[in-house]
Amino acid sequence: MYALQFTATGDLAALSHRELPTPTPAADEVLVEIHAAGLNPSDVKNVLGRFPYTTLPRVPGRDFAGVVVQGPAELIGQAVWGTGNQIGFSRDGSHASHICLPASGVARKPESLSFAQAASCGVPYTTAWDALQRSQVTAGTRLLVIGANGAVGSAAIGLALARGAEVVAAVRRPGYLPAPGVQSIQLDEPANLAAQVKAHFPGGAEVIFDTTGFWLPAAVSALAPFGRIAYIAAPADGYVQLPALALYRRGGTLVGVNTLLYSTADCAAMLDGFGALFDQRKLPLPGDLREVPLSEGPACYLAVNQGSTEKFILRP
Known part of the structure; x- marks a missing residue:
């Protein structure tokens, strides 16, 4: 098989496109032929090198969609997705x-999603799903999403609307167009956030x-009594001055929302949970995806590291 692989950390130059042996699944595993990977x-x-538990050499990548080619008989030939x-x-x-x-660790892919669309969802949607679940967002909940124009923020807005929440989107970038029924605020000075909300x-x-x-x-200061703040990132040094x-x-x-705490089986259950919403047309289908050959993957890694906000989908 062909894959991206790195044998050292700390430099994206360590990542290359190469030919590797195709893995052989154990009795409780599946082999998936990947059609698209986020x-x-x-x-x-x-x-x-930001994750000290990574072992080398390693093929990176968490999100995928494809077809099972080896494994339990009931899964062979099934279109699946996972993370x-x-x-x-x-x-x-x-x-x-x-x-x-x-x-x-695999869930059946929603019929309404293409392989590329399914591969774009894993990390952003499981992160948003976990945040909404654990912060108890339900019908009527007054929710503010900060960073709404990012992949996770967009997923959170769609999932929250599907739950019947009242949503306000907060962004720094001018010209942001929220989803129908969503109000937005332009972030400026932190001291102004409470009044804006x-x-x-x-x-x-x-x-x-x-x-x-x-x-x-x-x-x-923008929080209601007994409110909840969910967050997925922090400054590089890991510290913040919290009142x-x-x-x-x-x-x-x-x-704190960290999907790296969840196994592939845990994530498959989440994919099943929100995947049905796509087929029920309660979630908008993902768009603005840039599909590129896997061989161009190292260049895409470099672009993301340099600040690109494009959603790259790698196609083997």
């Missing part, structure tokens, strides 16, 4: 023509999902 910023960080916390880190990942993983949600937002990690201090007294006085809760 490229996420965490894949780039993996090659750069999870080991693939790309402690076992070979999806940036290849084939991937081997536990049979419990309360102009839409008197009393504050019940849930704030900060997909950047940089607005945590400001988010506290703990103000959070305490609101009875607020912080929810």
Whole structure:
């Protein structure tokens, strides 16, 4: 098979397109012929050495969609999608023509999604799904999504609307067009966030999902009593000045969202959960994808590391 592989970390030059032996699945595993694989910023960080538990040499990549070619009889020939916390880190990942993983780690691909669309969803949608689940977003919940124009933010808005939540999107970039029924605010100074939010949600937002990690201090003052703040990132040094007294006085809760805590089987259950929403037309189909040959993968990694916001889909 052909794959991207790195044998050292710290430099994207260590990533190359090469031919490797096709893996052989164990009795409880499947071999999937990959039709499309998503490229996420965490894949780039993996090659750069940001994950100390990664073992080498390694094929990176977490998200994929394809067809089962070996495994349990009931799965052979099935179109599937998957993601999870080991693939790309402690076992070979999806940036290849084939991937081997536990049979419990794949879910049947929604019929409404193409392989490329399905491959774009794994990390962004499981992250958003987990954030909404654990911060208890339901019908009528007043939700603020910070960083709404990113992949995770967009997924969170779609999933929240499908749950019947009231959503306000917060972005820095001018010209952002929110989904129908979603109000938006332009982020400027952190000190202004509370007033901006309360102009839409008197009393504050019940849930704030900060997909950047940089607005945590400001988010506290925009929170309603007993509100929840979910977040998925933090400054590079891992520290932030949080107004703990103000959070305490609101009875607020912080929810750290890290999908690397979830196995492929855990993620397959999430994919089944929100995958049905695509087929029910309750979620918009993913768009603005750039499909490129797997052989051009190293160049795509470099582009993401240099700040590209394009959603690259690698096609073996």
